[in-house]
Amino acid sequence: MNGDWPKRLQRWAPYALTPLVVVAALPAIGPGPWLTLTVAGLTMGIMLFMVAAGLTLIFGLMDVLNFAHAAFVAVGAYIAVSVLQPLAGWTNEMSLALNIAALLVALVAAALASGALGFVFERVVIRQVYGAPLRQILITIGALTVIEQLIIVIWGPQAIPLPKPAMLRGSVFIGSSSIETYRLFALCVGLAVALAMHLFLTRTRLGLVVRAGVEDREMIQALGYHIRSVFIGVFMAGTALAGMGGMMWGQY
Amino acid sequence: MTDAGETLLRVEGVFTNIGRYRILHGVDFSAARGRVTTLLGRNGAGKTTTLRTIMGLWKARLGKIVFDGQSIAALDTPHIARLGIAYVPENMGIFGKLTVRENMLLATERRGFAPEHLDRVLESFPALKVKWDSPAGSLSGGQKQMLAIGRAMIEQRRLLLIDEPTKGLSPAMVDQLVEALLRLKREHTTILLVEQNFRVAEAVGDDVAVMDDGRIIHTGTMAALAANHGLQHRLLGLSMADSV
Numbered sequence: 001m002n003g004d005w006p007k008r009l010q011r012w013a014p015y016a017l018t019p020l021v022v023v024a025a026l027p028a029i030g031p032g033p034w035l036t037l038t039v040a041g042l043t044m045g046i047m048l049f050m051v052a053a054g055l056t057l058i059f060g061l062m063d064v065l066n067f068a069h070a071a072f073v074a075v076g077a078y079i080a081v082s083v084l085q086p087l088a089g090w091t092n093e094m095s096l097a098l099n100i101a102a103l104l105v106a107l108v109a110a111a112l113a114s115g116a117l118g119f120v121f122e123r124v125v126i127r128q129v130y131g132a133p134l135r136q137i138l139i140t141i142g143a144l145t146v147i148e149q150l151i152i153v154i155w156g157p158q159a160i161p162l163p164k165p166a167m168l169r170g171s172v173f174i175g176s177s178s179i180e181t182y183r184l185f186a187l188c189v190g191l192a193v194a195l196a197m198h199l200f201l202t203r204t205r206l207g208l209v210v211r212a213g214v215e216d217r218e219m220i221q222a223l224g225y226h227i228r229s230v231f232i233g234v235f236m237a238g239t240a241l242a243g244m245g246g247m248m249w250g251q252y
Numbered sequence: 253m254t255d256a257g258e259t260l261l262r263v264e265g266v267f268t269n270i271g272r273y274r275i276l277h278g279v280d281f282s283a284a285r286g287r288v289t290t291l292l293g294r295n296g297a298g299k300t301t302t303l304r305t306i307m308g309l310w311k312a313r314l315g316k317i318v319f320d321g322q323s324i325a326a327l328d329t330p331h332i333a334r335l336g337i338a339y340v341p342e343n344m345g346i347f348g349k350l351t352v353r354e355n356m357l358l359a360t361e362r363r364g365f366a367p368e369h370l371d372r373v374l375e376s377f378p379a380l381k382v383k384w385d386s387p388a389g390s391l392s393g394g395q396k397q398m399l400a401i402g403r404a405m406i407e408q409r410r411l412l413l414i415d416e417p418t419k420g421l422s423p424a425m426v427d428q429l430v431e432a433l434l435r436l437k438r439e440h441t442t443i444l445l446v447e448q449n450f451r452v453a454e455a456v457g458d459d460v461a462v463m464d465d466g467r468i469i470h471t472g473t474m475a476a477l478a479a480n481h482g483l484q485h486r487l488l489g490l491s492m493a494d495s496v
Contacts, residue, residue, distance in 0.1 A: 208350070208357065208358060209358070211347070211350060212350060212354075212355075212358055215347045215348065215349055216345055216347060218329075221328075221329040221330050221333070222307055222333055222339040223359055224333035225358075226328075226330045227330075
């Protein structure tokens with residue numbers, strides 16, 4: 001067992017680097033700003049995680065370089081606009097439950113819309129270019145432009161303000177550090193999504209198939225699994241995660 | 253297995269191309285139910301291509317593949333696998349980042365393991381029990397081969413396609429694999445085995461089909477081929493004296 005330690009250390013060292021830097025910064029900037037910056041960094045990181053997790057899943061399993069992934073982030077944010085505007089009554093109410101309910105409705109809508117768009121995108125665009133990386137780059141960059149323009153057609157070229165819900169504006173104070181309330185909410189949602197993803201990939205049979213498919217697509221088919229269906233599901237999940245990240249980012 | 257001996261798999265006039273190259277030129281042979289059919293031939297004869305074509309991983313351009321009365325040449329690979337055909341490829345097809353348990357679980361048809369099937373695999377390959385929760389990538393070559401064959405044994409399959417299971421293994425490991433294959437044989441499992449090691453083929457095989465240049469050039473019983481050194485030399489370029 002002792003012989004395993006160097007290997008284990010080597011495996012975990014990259015993960016330990018960021019926490020070590022964070023801890024090392026504490027004496028340099030003091031506890032107040034340190035906590036504020038740490039929470040801000042974690043929140044941004046967790047939102048980027050939601051976006052990047054989808055991209056990684058799609059690239060890892062399907063070998064698809066989806067340069068249009070950012071478009072799904074934008075779609076998620078704009079869908080959130082369309083959902084939250086009619087829910088202004090809930091978001092302006094001084095009720096944490098109603099505020100969070102409105103955001104969760106927007107989050108689910110962003111995920112569903114981006115996932116549905118991802119389904120169409122896989123069928124119409126990606127299916128034609130499996131196994132052809134150069135074509136994937138060209139066609140997904142083209143698709144990115146098309147989706148961007150469609151967003152302008154639907155929602156217009158002007159920036160649309162997306163005010164935070166009443167109870168999630170402002171900050172909470174812990175000692176000498178101030179932490180934006182919305183960041184705490186975003187952090188909780190992001191961690192919940194990360195946990196759900198982890199449980200899906202490690203505790204479910206479908207998650208097992210996805211992880212195996214990343215390693216050897218041919219063998220997973222020889223074991224009786226329809227990798228095409230898994231591809232579509234993973235693409236939809238990846239774009240749905242991007243949409244959720246976009247919704248969270250829109251409010252940030 | 254009262255139907256032992258009747259044809260389970262029939263390959264008729266199968267032509268397969270890989271890219272621009274034609275690899276199989278009208279392959280004809282059959283595998284009988286409950287028996288071990290060995291597919292022999294020199295390197296590049298088309299043995300692996302034949303197994304992959306049966307499995308649907310490469311599509312037959314022409315010809316018929318009939319499994320238990322059903323034509324399967326046009327079916328996709330998952331559909332063929334779900335008919336009860338297990339495939340152990342030459343590269344073993346192990347998922348290195350998954351644990352041994354997870355690799356096995358992927359081959360089960362239900363949520364968990366059937367205890368009698370799991371016991372059977374672990375009795376044949378006790379090393380897998382020790383490495384049960386280790387990443388499969390950390391196994392030795394022989395252990396990976398045990399896992400690959402164990403994965404094919406974890407459910408009651410109707411046909412096993414096994415491609416060169418002893419390639420690159422130590423003699424002790426080869427003996428253990430042969431013992432596992434003999435166990436499957438005693439259980440009347442139908443196996444189509446590609447094997448370069450003639451001693452292994454002889455120990456396990458009931459019937460034999462010899463390939464050369466993408467065609468079947470000989471079919472018969474393994475016992476008859478093993479007894480005829482001249483035929484071995486003519487078909488395979490070896491005799492029992494120089495086979496490993």
